[in-house]
Every structure is written in C-alpha cells, then in structure tokens.
Amino acid sequence: MRKYKGITFAEGITMSFADFKEQYSNLEIFKNIPEENRESELKKAYKIATYGNIKTSTKPSQENRNE
DSSP: OEEETTEEEOTTOOOOHHHHHHHHTTSHHHHTSOHHHHHHHHHHHHHHHHHOOOOOOOSOOHHHHTO
C-alpha cells in the first residue's frame, strides 16, 4: 500500500510531478505545511505515490555486527 501522512495512493500512478503537484497540492495536508517546505513534501509524496513506500531497516548491517 502506498501511504503518505494519511493519504493512500492507488497502485500504478504514472503522472509527471507537475501533474501530481497540480492535483494534490490543494489537499489540506499540504496546505498546512509551511510554504518553504511544501515543495519537498510534495516530492516525497510523489516518490511514494509512483514508486511505493521505501522500507528502511533499523537493524545494523552484517558488516557492522562483525566489527
């Protein structure tokens, strides 16, 4: 599932960032973000919408454990 701050995006979104920004920038979640940070938050949401949520691991890598 592709989620960003309470927004669930459909699978397979293939629009350009400009189209994404035009369609989603008027949502309340983005309107509440200060203008100087809004563009970067829209880019984060766009990456999630087009590529999915990126999983991050909190476990140390195997290399770090062997040191």
